[in-house]
Amino acid sequence: xxxxxxxxxxxxxxxxxxxxxxxxxxxxxxxxxxxxxxxxxxxxxxxxxxxxxxxxxxxxxxxxxxxxxxxxxxxxxxxxxxxxxxxxxxxxxxxxxxxxxxxxxxxxxxxxxxxxxxxxxxxxxxxxxxxxxxxxxxxxxxxxxxxxxxxxxxxxxxxxxxxxxxxxxxxxxxxxxxxxxxxxxxxxxxxxxxxxxxxxxxxxxxxxxxxxxxxxxxxxxxxxxxxxxxxxxxxxxxxxxxxxxxxxxxxxxxxxxxxxxxxxxxxxxxxxxxxxxxxxxxxxxxxxxxxxxxxxxxxxxxxxxxxxxxxxxxxxxxxxxxxxxxxxxxxxxxxxxxxxxxxxxxxxxxxxxxxxxxxxxxxxxxxxxxxxxxxxxxxxxxxxxxxxxxxxxxxxxxxxxxxxxxxxxxxxxxxxxxxxxxxxxxxxxxxxxxxxxxxxxxxxxxxxxxxxxxxxxxxxxxxxxxxxxxxxxxxxxxxxxxxxxxxxxxxxxxxxxxxxxxxxxxxxxxxxxxxxxxxxxxxxxxxxxxxxxxxxxxxxxxxxxxxxxxxxxxxxxxxxxxxxxxxxxxxxxxxxxxxxxxxxxxxxxxxxxxxxxxxxxxxxxxxxxxxxxxxxxxxxxxxxxxxxxxxxxxxxxx
Numbered sequence: 049x050x051x052x053x054x055x056x057x058x059x060x061x062x063x064x065x066x067x068x069x070x071x072x073x074x075x076x077x078x079x080x081x082x083x084x085x086x087x088x089x090x091x092x093x094x095x096x097x098x099x100x101x102x103x104x105x106x107x108x109x110x111x112x113x114x115x116x117x118x119x120x121x122x123x124x125x126x127x128x129x130x131x132x133x134x135x136x137x138x139x140x141x142x143x144x145x146x147x148x149x150x151x152x153x154x155x156x157x158x159x160x161x162x163x164x165x166x167x168x169x170x171x172x173x174x175x176x177x178x179x180x181x182x183x184x185x186x187x188x189x190x191x192x193x194x195x196x197x198x199x200x201x202x203x204x205x206x207x208x209x210x211x212x213x214x215x216x217x218x219x220x221x222x223x224x225x226x227x228x229x230x231x232x233x234x235x236x237x238x239x240x241x242x243x244x245x246x247x248x249x250x251x252x253x254x255x256x257x258x259x260x261x262x263x264x265x266x267x268x269x270x271x272x273x274x275x276x277x278x279x280x281x282x283x284x285x286x287x288x289x290x291x292x293x294x295x296x297x298x299x300x301x302x303x304x305x306x307x308x309x310x311x312x313x314x315x316x317x318x319x320x321x322x323x324x325x326x327x328x329x330x331x332x333x334x335x336x337x338x339x340x341x342x343x344x345x346x347x348x349x350x351x352x353x354x355x356x357x358x359x360x361x362x363x364x365x366x367x368x369x370x371x372x373x374x375x376x377x378x379x380x381x382x383x384x385x386x387x388x389x390x391x392x393x394x395x396x397x398x399x400x401x402x403x404x405x406x407x408x409x410x411x412x413x414x415x416x417x418x419x420x421x422x423x424x425x426x427x428x429x430x431x432x433x434x435x436x437x438x439x440x441x442x443x444x445x446x447x448x449x450x451x452x453x454x455x456x457x458x459x460x461x462x463x464x465x466x467x468x469x470x471x472x473x474x475x476x477x478x479x480x481x482x483x484x485x486x487x488x489x490x491x492x493x494x495x496x497x498x499x500x501x502x503x504x505x506x507x508x509x510x511x512x513x514x515x516x517x518x519x520x521x522x523x524x525x526x527x528x529x530x531x532x533x534x535x536x537x538x539x540x541x542x543x544x545x546x547x548x549x550x551x552x553x554x555x556x557x558x559x560x561x562x563x564x565x566x567x568x569x570x571x572x573x574x575x576x577x578x579x580x581x582x583x584x585x586x587x588x589x590x591x592x593x594x595x596x597x598x599x600x601x602x603x604x605x606x607x608x609x610x611x612x613x614x615x616x617x618x619x620x621x622x623x624x625x626x627x628x629x630x631x632x633x634x635x636x637x638x639x640x641x642x643x644x645x646x647x648x649x650x651x652x653x654x655x656x657x658x659x660x661x662x663x664x665x666x667x668x669x670x671x672x673x674x675x676x677x678x679x680x681x682x683x684x685x686x
Contacts, residue, residue, distance in 0.1 A: 060250055066185070072259070074178050200244070215231045281369070300429045303351055306343055366417045370414060484668065484675055493664035495670070506541075548597030578607035623652070
């Protein structure tokens with residue numbers, strides 16, 4: 049996903065390379081100051097003297113090689129190896145000195161053209177160059193950070209949109225499996241962890257290793273063998289880091305789980321506040337919340353313990369590098385040796401200035417090594433977040449549009465349930481072998497015990513679920529072969545659990561048909577007998593109803609939902625205990641409205657009220673998982 053912003057990432061990588069190059073170059077700039085100018089020489093003079101010294105050294109070494117060559121001619125074969133080894137060593141040193149002459153010859157014109165011949169002015173020039181390069185380094189660093197944040201922010205934004213879209217499109221069972229708390233955690237916390245991981249992958253994981261490479265490359269230029277010796281602690285540290293990475297992943301995964309539980313407790317308690325307070329269960333909810341926060345706190349402590357270990361372990365690597373270099377380097381400088389324990393460390397004896405720059409480069413490598421601990425922690429958290437997030441995003445919804453949807457022309461003529469079996473839990477059937485036919489314009493009451501399957505029939509018709517066996521059909525077309533928009537645009541749904549948004553009353557009613565005019569909204573409210581109480585509010589139709597309509601009574605919320613359904617003008621109207629919280633007088637008026645509104649449309653009513661039954665032509669009764677339908681007697685007589 050981040051790769052789709054490749055131009056920004058490419059620029060960020062270029063900035064990282066620039067920062068790393070300048071990071072090592074600034075440290076290497078100490079060398080001419082220590083080696084040359086502080087001895088009262090300009091770089092031009094120092095380069096000429098160094099080439100002259102190299103020529104003398106080559107002459108001495110070549111003279112000794114010639115002597116050894118002559119000596120080997122008269123030496124017994126068993127005594128040749130030491131002489132041969134000395135000869136080869138001298139040839140290597142000659143090659144090193146020739147390289148110095150070659151480099152010096154190439155650089156001398158540059159020194160003479162661009163650098164002052166005064167030692168003090170040379171120092172001033174080097175310091176000014178370091179200041180400019182440091183400024184440029186920070187400009188590139190800021191550019192890198194902003195580019196990476198741009199990519200991470202856009203990726204996080206897209207992830208949150210994808211999670212939100214998944215919540216909107218996933219089947220009802222899948223949504224209930226993750227729950228509101230699960231999706232909230234994914235949107236707020238998991239996506240943020242993943243974005244932080246992206247920031248560190250394209251920021252720290254690229255820039256910091258490049259800094260290390262830059263410094264180690266400079267150190268290898270001085271002495272690759274000594275650099276290799278300085279890395280003696282690296283294998284041990286790598287093993288410890290692998291162990292820490294696994295531990296951090298495990299604890300981060302547990303934190304995500306605890307975070308979801310915490311969201312669940314918060315949302316559940318706040319959504320049922322009246323129930324909590326009316327049953328005097330505040331203490332229990334406090335204990336439940338405390339238990340959840342305690343387990344999350346324990347997981348966080350364990351996580352931070354492992355995270356805190358990353359700093360000393362990476363410090364151990366940096367300290368081991370520098371200390372090893374100090375011990376070995378001190379021995380080479382003090383004794384003017386090129387070997388230690390018989391192992392060659394450099395072609396020529398190390399000078400103090402070379403050794404100090406070498407130490408500086410190792411310290412320069414140790415700093416990004418230390419920072420890498422925080423980078424790895426964030427990346428591990430991002431990996432855990434990705435492992436938690438993408439299986440859910442990659443999961444196909446069980447309820448989705450067919451590749452080639454079939455259409456039902458005009459208004460439907462017939463709804464059929466054919467041999468339908470369904471259960472929310474596999475093996476536990478709610479309804480079995482349901483065969484049912486509902487004609488257009490029929491008004492059907494659905495009755496049965498709680499949990500018997502009344503709402504299940506509505507869920508299947510709205511295609512919130514698909515049957516386990518059999519099919520629900522509209523004019524002979526299986527609902528699974530219709531597009532969801534086509535099917536659900538034909539349906540108006542009013543339930544006893546009214547769902548409202550924390551917006552104005554006008555917004556909530558217009559939610560049934562977004563292109564409706566204000567006049568149409570007001571007319572729908574009047575027909576639902578909601579207009580009178582709406583205009584009694586100081587804000588009228590602009591009154592904000594609060595979260596889930598908490599500023600309204602249950603009956604007022606149901607009338608708002610009914611007005612929304614009336615505005616939608618559906619061909620199929622589903623009323624699931626839609627007037628259960630409305631007073632008797634309002635119910636009588638609403639039924640008079642429904643008597644007129646329900647003409648020329650199919651109506652399914654889940655109800656236990658006799659007044660609602662009077663609106664029905666027939667009744668569907670659910671008992672023992674079976675469904676039966678019969679005509680009401682008063683309608684038969686009519």
